Amino acid sequence: MLLADLVAAWQAVAGTSSRREKADLIAALLRGAGPGEAALVVHYLAGELPQRQIGIGPAALGERPPAAASPALGVGRIDAVFGEIGAVSGPGSVAGKRRLLRALLAEATAPEQEFLIRLLAGDLRQGALEGVMAESVAKAAGVPLALVRRAAMLSGSLSAVAVAALSGGAEALSRFAPRVGRPVRPMLAVSSPSLEEALKGETAVEWKMDGIRAQLHVEGEEVRVFTRTLEEITSRVPEVVETVRGLGLRSAILDGELIALREDGRPHPFQVTSARTATRSGAGGGLSLFAFDVLHLDGADLLDEPGAVRNEALARALPEPLRMPRIVTSDLGEAEAFLADALARGHEGVLLKSLDSPYTAGRRGAGWIKVKPRHTLDLVVLAVERGSGRRREWLSNLHLGARDPRTGGFVMLGKTFKGLTDRVLRWQTERFTELKTADDGWTVTVRPVQVVEVAFDGLQRSPRYPGGLALRFARVLRYRSDKTAEEADTIDTVRALAGFEPG
Numbered sequence: 264m265l266l267a268d269l270v271a272a273w274q275a276v277a278g279t280s281s282r283r284e285k286a287d288l289i290a291a292l293l294r295g296a297g298p299g300e301a302a303l304v305v306h307y308l309a310g311e312l313p314q315r316q317i318g319i320g321p322a323a324l325g326e327r328p329p330a331a332a333s334p335a336l337g338v339g340r341i342d343a344v345f346g347e348i349g350a351v352s353g354p355g356s357v358a359g360k361r362r363l364l365r366a367l368l369a370e371a372t373a374p375e376q377e378f379l380i381r382l383l384a385g386d387l388r389q390g391a392l393e394g395v396m397a398e399s400v401a402k403a404a405g406v407p408l409a410l411v412r413r414a415a416m417l418s419g420s421l422s423a424v425a426v427a428a429l430s431g432g433a434e435a436l437s438r439f440a441p442r443v444g445r446p447v448r449p450m451l452a453v454s455s456p457s458l459e460e461a462l463k464g465e466t467a468v469e470w471k472m473d474g475i476r477a478q479l480h481v482e483g484e485e486v487r488v489f490t491r492t493l494e495e496i497t498s499r500v501p502e503v504v505e506t507v508r509g510l511g512l513r514s515a516i517l518d519g520e521l522i523a524l525r526e527d528g529r530p531h532p533f534q535v536t537s538a539r540t541a542t543r544s545g546a547g548g549g550l551s552l553f554a555f556d557v558l559h560l561d562g563a564d565l566l567d568e569p570g571a572v573r574n575e576a577l578a579r580a581l582p583e584p585l586r587m588p589r590i591v592t593s594d595l596g597e598a599e600a601f602l603a604d605a606l607a608r609g610h611e612g613v614l615l616k617s618l619d620s621p622y623t624a625g626r627r628g629a630g631w632i633k634v635k636p637r638h639t640l641d642l643v644v645l646a647v648e649r650g651s652g653r654r655r656e657w658l659s660n661l662h663l664g665a666r667d668p669r670t671g672g673f674v675m676l677g678k679t680f681k682g683l684t685d686r687v688l689r690w691q692t693e694r695f696t697e698l699k700t701a702d703d704g705w706t707v708t709v710r711p712v713q714v715v716e717v718a719f720d721g722l723q724r725s726p727r728y729p730g731g732l733a734l735r736f737a738r739v740l741r742y743r744s745d746k747t748a749e750e751a752d753t754i755d756t757v758r759a760l761a762g763f764e765p766g
């Protein structure tokens with residue numbers, strides 16, 4: 264397959280807002296892909312390299328040799344050269360990598376160069392395409408979408424699923440099962456404003472802790488830990504590994520939350536937990552595990568079992584102090600008392616979990632419903648203003664936007680410079696300098712890709728902002744680098760919170 268075909272499809276996909284058209288375009292591309300090429304198509308359109316990192320920095324991407332007049336590059340050749348670039352190491356490797364990249368770019372036409380440079384810069388990573396991609400694979404291979412989704416969640420790799428679907432159809436996809444050591448996309452929750460709305464019949468109610476999602480894979484003595492984004496953090500959390508190793512489990516996949524607790528059992532602020540998992544050495548230590556699900560235990564796959572069965576297995580596998588506190592009830596008063604207690608102990612809220620629902624990997628299913636009283640939104644940073652006074656050197660005041668699913672753009676809802684520590688200010692100055700697209704000397708406009716979680720006191724009508732409403736007293740809680748802009752909250756969610764009609 265020519266790179267030019269892939270680039271043309273990519274441009275066409277970006278040029279339409281219709282999900283169906285996007286899926287059709289990608290499906291046609293996949294159908295035309297030769298053996299070995301389908302995986303590359305999926306990787307490149309998702310904005311990733313199969314090699315992940317090949318050691319090309321922003322400086323190398325600044326040089327563009329004259330473009331080729333006509334397209335001749337194949338996707339297989341791109342992959343081979345990326346592999347070669349990744350393999351260059353030792354003294355002089357920076358120059359060596361640059362030389363190879365330059366030679367590759369010289370073979371590319373102008374639009375191909377643009378594509379390759381954006382691919383290498385990480386600019387093409389768009390979570391939104393993931394859903395469309397699953398549909399495209401289902402269409403191209405003529406298999407049910409649900410099977411593609413399930414296999415993708417279990418393998419964590421849509422490219423592997425595309426290859427299996429195109430070569431072996433539904434039969435190959437149904438063979439995907441959770442495997443110890445291979446992380447599974449975690450199940451996610453939907454939100455509800457109140458327990459009253461969310462509680463329907465006998466349900467498990469669990470504390471919602473504000474820690475870090477962790478998936479633990481246990482095979483005898485070996486324990487590996489993965490985050491919500493399937494990043495491996497085993498070496499950073501030796502204390503958790505030790506705890507789980509001591510349980511003598513034969514094989515298991517556990518899902519849970521890691522959190523730093525104070526001596527009195529109350530949680531530290533989220534920043535403390537986050538700092539402890541951020542260092543490579545695991546120097547922080549002191550994280551506690553609260554497991555709340557089990558996907559596999561001693562040879563048995565539990566993913567498709569109802570919540571009640573999985574919870575019994577969890578209780579067999581782990582002692583109570585390592586499990587998330589929970590009750591099972593259908594009584595609103597009892598659930599309210601449990602929520603009030605969780606909040607009084609410093610936790611975020613509760614999750615209501617269906618006793619019948621399977622583990623819907625990677626999905627925001629109605630099987631889990633979160634109820635938390637604090638108003639927060641995940642918004643996207645659209646621009647940043649330079650600070651003044653003590654913050655002169657830093658990019659400080661953030662322009663915040665909600666996603667508009669109709670246009671694929673963002674609707675600005677307000678600004679904030681509150682809640683930013685010096686460490687965060689330093690980090691965001693670097694981050695937004697990297698993402699800069701324009702600078703008028705005061706406001707730096709950025710590519711809208713960085714998600715930030717903000718708390719706010721309410722919403723008010725505002726003629727100054729394009730959506731007609733603005734956040735009151737917004738403050739930054741944390742950067743959500745584990746979410747893509749496509750996972751940010753939408754203007755519809757914000758309007759619903761404000762009690763406005765959507766539209």
Ligand SMILES: Nc1ncnc2c1ncn2[C@@H]1O[C@H](COP(=O)(O)OP(=O)(O)OP(=O)(O)O)[C@@H](O)[C@H]1O
Binds near residue numbers: 451469470
């Ligand atoms: N008892 C629990 N069961 C499941 N998830 C829990 C629990 N306690 C805390 N969590 C955390 O809450 C998250 C569930 O909410 P959701 O699936 O909406 O993820 P999210 O978008 O990261 O939400 P949030 O920003 O509210 O944490 C999980 O990813 C997990 O990290």
